Amino acid sequence: MPDSKISRLYGLFYFLLFEVVVYVGLKYLLSGLGMDNQMQAENTIVPNWVKAVAFIMLYILCMLMAVVLVSNLVPARHRGQLMSWVYLALLGMVAMLILLFN
Numbered sequence: 001m002p003d004s005k006i007s008r009l010y011g012l013f014y015f016l017l018f019e020v021v022v023y024v025g026l027k028y029l030l031s032g033l034g035m036d037n038q039m040q041a042e043n044t045i046v047p048n049w050v051k052a053v054a055f056i057m058l059y060i061l062c063m064l065m066a067v068v069l070v071s072n073l074v075p076a077r078h079r080g081q082l083m084s085w086v087y088l089a090l091l092g093m094v095a096m097l098i099l100l101f102n
Helices: 003-029 045-075 074-101
Strands: none
Touching: 003 045, 003 074, 045 074
16 A cells, blocks of 8 residues: 555544544533433523534634644645545534534
8 A cells, every 4th residue: 555545544543533532522521511302391492502512612622723733743745634634524523513412
């Protein structure tokens, strides 16, 4: 396998590891917010909105810290891959929000 394919596989592994760790950490951190049962007579929109916004803000903060750290640590020839992982992480955030409320 060429060197670029191996580096992509390492990137995918570390990306998935980052996504799982951040999701589990934020789910634990935000476990007290929001309402589990969505089918209630009371209004559940506001508490769940707070949980969703807090998740988005903390996720973007974690992602920005990771981008700064990785861009300083990886060699210059691999920095071109970084933005594709960032865009993939933003798409993954939508999936994580759906999982967070299920």
